[in-house]
Ligand code: ADP
């Protein structure tokens with residue numbers, strides 16, 4: 001076959017494939033256009049999972065009568081003129097492709113009246129070709145009706161999923177936009193039945209209540225504006241100060257088997273981003289059972305020139321100029337919210353060194369960790385103090401390092417009720433009774449949790465030991481890393497580093513924190529710079545990982561070990577005092593609850 005130019009029609013159909021993959025992509029593009037047109041009401045009507053009809057009606061600015069045809073041409077847009085505009089996108093659309101693409105693969109009708117126009121215009125297109133145009137009476141705004149999607153591209157039609165699946169995908173898109181724009185009133189119908197409706201009162205929580213149900217919405221924790229705080233923490237202007245994060249996260253008690261409940265928006269645009277999704281998940285580190293994922297509805301706002309949305313025609317993938325700064329901002333926002341809203345924070349009895357784990361109503365002051373240390377003839381003699389890292393001195397000095405209050409041990413789980421110890425089963429589980437039914441506690445997992453929180457608190461109070469290097473090591477950094485490091489030299493000194501400037505973008509490392517002595521000094525420094533770039537507390541990750549390792553080594557209460565009543569009592573009291581008692585540091589559950597209602601059901605009483 002000789003080389004030939006494709007016909008316009010075929011070229012449009014091919015191009016359409018990237019923008020319009022399925023009915024939900026039509027809904028997305030039309031809704032985005034309505035939002036860009038400053039609509040305050042958007043009604044979406046769908047029939048046959050979107051194959052028969054997708055109609056989006058808005059009360060926005062409308063399209064002037066003489067621009068109606070142009071709007072359907074490829075690369076026709078009112079949102080962009082120059083390359084400079086492209087570098088700072090303020091609207092959801094900008095590529096001027098959607099209407100052309102949609103019209104090319106469907107039978108489309110648009111009725112629009114622009115503000116100031118006396119009447120509206122109706123334009124009908126068939127596979128992108130105009131078939132009729134007339135002046136009609138119409139309210140201000142635009143109604144786009146897309147019928148028989150893919151009627152002229154059978155290959156596409158074959159790839160559509162069931163009506164139910166396509167319907168679900170449409171629901172998801174509409175829900176996302178309703179969350180991103182609480183002041184717009186959305187209504188979605190499938191075959192004339194309303195499936196979603198938001199009231200447009202501007203309150204995100206109201207939309208969340210519609211999406212997740214009022215019960216769940218009540219439990220959600222609102223993210224404060226993190227921008228201000230990070231500026232306080234870092235007086236030097238850093239990329240973080242340009243990024244603000246808001247929205248809601250769920251408490252650790254709400255979790256799902258998949259990540260679908262983490263929804264991310266950048267400047268009002270829903271995005272897919274595995275790395276930021278992971279940032280949210282990381283904020284729940286050690287708080288969620290393994291394989292379970294939290295809820296997060298996260299809005300990231302930043303100067304438009306910091307983010308490139310022109311990566312793919314669907315505009316759901318973006319690139320950040322400073323990926324790690326965004327990652328850090330999201331992770332910190334989620335963590336700090338979990339800390340601030342933690343109900344356990346009010347438990348002042350546990351805020352100190354953590355050795356007084358007394359609970360009201362329990363007379364003794366038997367400390368499980370201490371208890372096991374004292375017992376020198378049983379298997380419980382774990383000499384946990386002796387097992388403490390040799391690299392850490394025992395002195396309690398305030399070295400000013402301080403611990404990030406957002407370290408996981410401070411995060412709120414849900415507090416346990418006061419429990420009565422009933423006994424032990426299988427030499428592995430402690431049975432207790434609480435206000436609503438009974439609990440089975442995995443004694444090993446519980447001991448791991450108790451030790452983890454203990455060690456984290458101890459660590460916060462311990463001096464960090466600096467270890468001098470026999471010969472200094474010169475490390476070269478990128479200019480931006482070098483600036484970041486220079487700004488943080490004092491902070492790193494507190495952590496045990498001794499670093500001196502050594503020429504442009506180079507540093508001489510003379511001492512490192514003892515916990516990093518096994519690392520090559522250059523790698524140690526790079527690890528810390530990575531933490532700083534992400535906005536994380538330097539070394540926090542290393543410290544946590546080491547503590548978890550140590551917990552594994554020292555958690556002497558194993559499965560298969562018979563515990564005396566005082567031992568069980570001590571362990572239960574200390575688990576009650578834990579901040580995040582529901583999981584062990586590996587994310588496995590520490591206990592199972594059987595409610596009275598559940599028992600009644602099992603016995604066929606209700
Ligand atoms: P883009 O959104 O990238 O500009 P589209 O093909 O989606 O490209 O739309 C082309 C143009 O048509 C838009 O730039 C806008 O001027 C106009 N338009 C489309 N939909 C609407 C609407 N609902 N209300 C007002 N104008 C619209």
Ligand code: MG
Nearest residue numbers: 029033093098
């Ligand atoms: Mg558009």
